[in-house]
Amino acid sequence: MKFDRIRLSNFKCYGDTDLTLDSGVTVIHGLNGSGKSSLLEACFFALYGATALDRTLDDVVTIGEEDAEVELWFTHRGGEYHVHRRIRATGERARTAKCVLETPEGSVDGAEDVRNHVVGLFRMDAEAFVNCAYVRQGEVNKLINATPGQRQDMIDDLLQLGKLEEYRERASDARLGVKSVLDDRRGSLAELQSQVEEKEEKNLHDLLNDLESKLAEVEGEIERFEGNREEARTTLEEARDVLESYEEKREELDDVEEDIETLQSDITETERERDDLRERIGDLRERVDALESDVDDLLAETDVDAADEDAIEARLAELDAADDEVADDLGDAKTQAQMFGNQADNLGQRANELEERAAEKRQRADELESEAEDADADLADYREKLETLGDRIDAERATFEDASVEFGEAETYLEDCREKRDALVEREQELTAERKSLRDGIEEAERLLDAGKCPECGQPVDGSPHVDGLDEDRDRLAELDDELESVRKDRERVESDVESAERLREAERTVANLRDNRESVEQLVDDKEATVTEKREEAESLREEADDLDSEAEDKCEDAKQLREKAAEREERVEELEAEREAISAKQERLEEIRSVREKRDELEDEIERRRDERTHLAEVNDERRNRLAEKRDRRDDLREAYDEERIEAARDDEERAEGYLEKVEDKLDDLREDRDDLQGRIGGVKSEIEALEELRDRRDDLRERVEALESLRDEAADLEAMYGDLRAELRQRNVESLERMLNEVFDLVYQNDSYSRIALDGEYQLTVYQKDGEPLDPGQLSGGERALFNLSLRCAIYRLLSEGIEGTAPMPPLILDEPTVFLDSGHVSQLVELVESMRELGVEQIIVVSHDEELVGAADDLVRVEKDATTNRSHVERGGTVFEASAGADD
Template identity: 70%
Template sequence: MKFDRVRLRNFKCYADADLRLDRGVTVIHGLNGSGKSSLLEACFFALYGAKALDRTLEDVVTIGEEEAIIELWFTHEGGDYHVRRRIRATGERATTAECVLETPEDTVEGARDVRAEVTKLFRMDSEAFVNCAYVRQGEVNKLINASPTQRQDMIDDLLQLGKLEEYRERASDARLGVKSVLDDKRGSLSELDAQIEQKEEKNLHERLNNLKSKLKETEGEIERFEENQETARQTREQAVEVLETYEEKREELETLSDDIEELESEISQTEQQRSEHGERVRELRERVEELDDEISDLLAETELDSADEDAIEERLDELDAEDEAVADELNDAKTQAQMFGNQADNLAQKADETEQRAANKRAEADEREAEADEAEADLEARRERVAELDDQIEAERAKFEDAPVEFGEAESHLGDRREAKSDIQSRIEDAKADLQSARDSVAEAEELLAEGKCPECGQPVEDSPHVDTIEEDRERVAELETELSDLRDRREEVGEEVERAQALVEAEREVQSLRENRKLAKESVADREETVEAKREEARDLREEADELESQAEERREDAQNLREKADDRRETVEELEAEREAIAAKQDRLDRIRSLRSDRSDAEADIERHREKRASLDDQNDLRRDRLEDKRERRRDLRESYDEQKVQSAREDRKEAEEYLKDVEVKLDELRERRDNLQSAIGGVENEIEELENLRSRREDLLERVESLESLRDEAAELQEMYGNLRAELRQRNVEQLEQMLNEVFELVYQNDSYARIELDGEYELTVYQKDGEPLDPEQLSGGERALFNLSLRCAIYRLLSEGIEGTAPMPPLILDEPTVFLDSGHVSQLAELIESMRELGVEQIVVVSHDDELVAAADDVVYVEKDSVSNRSTVERRESLLEAAD
């Protein structure tokens, strides 16, 4: 994974910035406070949002502005990604107005979803990102200064071991939860045992038998008294029946008088109705004669000889069959007329559509021709671009015609010239030191001579053999000055050679870039040629399709006209058939009218017969009424003779005695029934307790099974907890061994000529440094610079472990170091540069370093220069290709 581009607007000290990042080592260079670290913070914030901030969103937006936009383009596992965040600070607090992550598959929106997707991509959250790949300013000793527990948590989380601890804790919680439930169930089991024992002590079955015996005795007494009660009821009912009989006789006498009067009235009314029915019969006979005349007139208009029902029915069947045949023919004619008309309309519409499609095809063919013409024009431009690139390549290669090296050797030549310049610089420094020493010697000798002393031994000048050496020293000074001047001239010449060599390197790079561009241009020419031919071919095909469609349209119009003529023929047939059906319908109506009249005649004759029957019935009714009238008169005479007052008085006395007994026996029965109800209730209570006892025993069996199951589940949870703990310890040990190996490999690269031998890492991530003599040291005993470099080595080793993986490689984010030289002296800075170089050699795709140290700048592949305007307090970024330019 690597960062490709970051673009900022109103982010902290950046009003507008757009920076592209390449593979290799990139150093972000600039003065303290210029905003170097803010660039890395922007990348970190783009990935993880508010989780990447130490403070609030308000600090993201430039002071005085209402909106900040942060965009990051990055490559991950061969796919291109783009994340965009827009922060608004117009209200009481800043909010995320927009957050979008574009992936090769889809688009993720929303700050929370984007952060979750980034965490899933990198397999690390913001905290793990900081602990692994992003060494922030001032946190270079974070892992060393952390407590053992904190260090374990950090590294375990990075190596994905925290999940196992989480699962172990879940298993522990599950075990404790099962134990709690088990204890509760055991308590419930003890409570059930106590309840069962309490109910068994009541001898429920014996109590139930005693209660049932008492209930049987009580029910016997109730049965005896109920029999006596029934006897009393019968006596009372017999008395009441006698009283009611005599009362009924008295009432019957009154009723009979009323009935006799009513019957005499009914006989009179019935005689009146009988006369009315006779009159109605005469009227109906006249109606039958009128219907016979009308039937005869209608029959004369038909083809029938008689109005016989069978003949009418047979003729109607013939007419129905004839009408059905005509109707079928009519329906067929209508269907064909509509069908031919619809087909004609459809064909006409299809002809119009076909002509439109043909026009569309021709228009589309014209568009393809126009596109082909445009592509042909663009093709010429691309061919010219290929020729231009060829000329540019030749122009760049021409720079090597008078060069001291062949094309392809510029990089090596540049290194030689830089090395030569460095050697000359060293010689200049040595010459300057020698010149200063010689000048100091001459000055000292001249002072001694002025005092009259020998420059060599300090004795009086007279007779001293060393006085003449001062001239030699002056000559030596002159020689050194000449040598120093020559070296400086040579340095300028070599400097010019370095610049020319740099120009040759840039020319080689430009040729490589131009060749790639030329390859792409030639590919685009081939693509455009194919496009032109394809467009022309499409245009020809479209015109051929248009011709064919126009021919189809003409054929469909001719077919439509033929179908319309057929439809007109069928419509004439429809009119003829409809007239024929109307004639058949008139014949059917006459026959139906005859049938209706015959029905009316039949109804009239039926009415005549019905009125005759009613007249006869009324005669019969009056005869019956006269018989009933005589019976009622005779019954009235008998009732008046049979009424006995003495029997009525005796029945009244029997009824009174029976009612008094029934009143007393009801009280006794209520007492006995209440006793029976109490016994039944008691029996029900005992039976309920017996049922509860059985339920308690059943619940105890179920609960006992549940307790045994929970005991087994508790043991399984304990085993699962132990398994996760053992697995975590095993994986940690494997990680520790591999991390220790990688840490020593990095450590050896950095301290290969130092006094330290190796590093030991135990299972709790405790670190020990061993000197060459075998003496162990705690990392806290190292100097500040050594401790910082040691911690950087540890971070790089963890990065390597995560990148290479325990069982295969894993994509990793860029290795980011923010001001890693804060605690380092010049010697340790060189070791840091070696550490960075070793990480690149080990395959780290992208390393980004924020530093103002010139030695790191010189070792970088690319340099990003950050500068802050003192007036506007806004920072700008510039990506420089030349390392010497950046260093200057």
């Protein structure tokens, strides 16, 4: 797996940065606080989101910005991936506004889904990532300082052994669960067996046969009595039919007599209504005559000769035409009056607006004059600041007056001094090592001499030619002491020169920043001077415009006055035309009244005709009623002849006897039915018990099979639990052996020292360092630099184990080291360089190292430099001669 490209927008100290990352060793170099670690944090955040942050999303967005974006392109197992996260910080707290992961199979949306997909892709969550591939700043000793239990959990999780323990626990839970269910089923089986035996003792089938025989006898008795009851019901129905037939004739006779009376009454009432209608027709005729007299009177008040509809309609048409003509004139007059009034109002309003605009322009002119005065005051401050910046620049340049280099050459001078210091440090280390080796040899030789033996061959010293060699070694040791002292003095002198050169370089950078600031202030002075002139000119122009607006407002007021006079003339004409329309309307109303009276007269004529028709209809209705009355009288006579009293009496006797028998037989049937229902209930109970017995037997057999299956499942779960435990122990032992071997290989490779022989790692992940003499040491007893280098070796060994795997290679994330030299001295830094080189030789595709140490630069295949502008607080990424600017934000 390899990081290909990272793009940032408003992320911490970066505003807009796009960086490509290649295979091999990439060193991100820069001073402390320049923003190096933020590049790695951005990659970590792109993969795992908020879980990768030490604090909250609010710290991700650059101060003063509303959005931050991070995009990471990476390759995994030959597939290309792209993750894009955007953070929005416009509310009370920042939130993820967009999170998309593009994969070869498609897109994944949402922060949680993307994080879960990345965890599945790498087979490690954020914590596992920092425990394996990402050595974060300040956490170089994390693994070595952890307890064996913590170290075991970390490494087991990385090697996926935690899954086996999880499976073992699941198998244990399953075994206990099966046992609990098995115990419960065994108890249920014993209870079912007891219930079956209890029911078998009742002889349920014999009891059922006896009850069914008794039920047959009772049902025979019920059938006999029900037959007798049906015969009684037939007799009762026949008697009631006779009685109902004669009762119907009696009722019909009553109805016929009632109908005769009703018809006689209706005929009399209808004749009375015909007399009333005749009187109503006479009254209506009198009202018609009165209305015709009213028409003649109204006609005399108009200029129409006749009251016929055509004459009235023609006159109304003439009046409508006249009214329309006057209405048109009236509308024109009203429109003109309103138009002149509106124009006058608009002109008045326009005059007011012009006066207000004139006042606003004068007020704005006063404000501009005040702003110009304030700008004059600012100019004085800016000119004073220019003088101050000039003095500071001169003071910084004065630093070079007694210096051995000219202004502008400090950077080159600093590099020369550092090269000299590094050469002296390397020489000092060589002399120290040679001196230690020589001194150890002299001490061993002196010990042998004291014992009377030759220091070279171990033979008796008498007459040995090798004794003179010890004096030469002593002379050489004295020479080394003198040279080492001289080299140390030269190194201290050069280190002092490095410090002076660093101060001179800082002075050059300060002068450059001050010059930039001075140019900015000079630009501000020019802008302010132009602003003062522009504001005063604009104020004068506004005052002139205000005078013009006041003059225009006076003209508008005069025009408005003339328009109001014209509007008054048009309103007088409106009053005259409205009077003419009222006169026309009065004439129209008189004609409409004549038309209304004529319509009422016509309505009365129609009513007279309707009354006459109604009277004729009533005469026809009475004729029909008289015919029906004759028919009803004939039917009444027939019904009186058909009524037979003796037959009715016999039918009543039959009805009484049948009702008595039915009443008695029902009581007997009720008793028999109760006996039958009781027997049926008892039979049903016995059958239910038989069915329950069969069901209990089936449940017992099923449960017995279930208990046997559970016993087998319990044994299988126990075997599975033991298998997972044994497999985890076996794999852990294999991992421990491989990790111990790789740890010793890496440590031997980078730590070439005669002090330590090997490192041991037991099955509980307890670490022990053995000295050459076999004395064991806890890693915590090592020096700070040795402990840091030891921990880095352990991290690299774990990385190798995961990468190579137990059964084959596996794709791994880049190996990331963030400020790994924090706890290392200069001697150990060179060993760290060898560690990085060794990991590259072992085939790690991509190694990213963040450091402010110059020595690591030499190990880089690709170098990225990060600097921060002290004035803007913005970081810059320089790579291959290209500079990408980033906005202000947090430090590393």
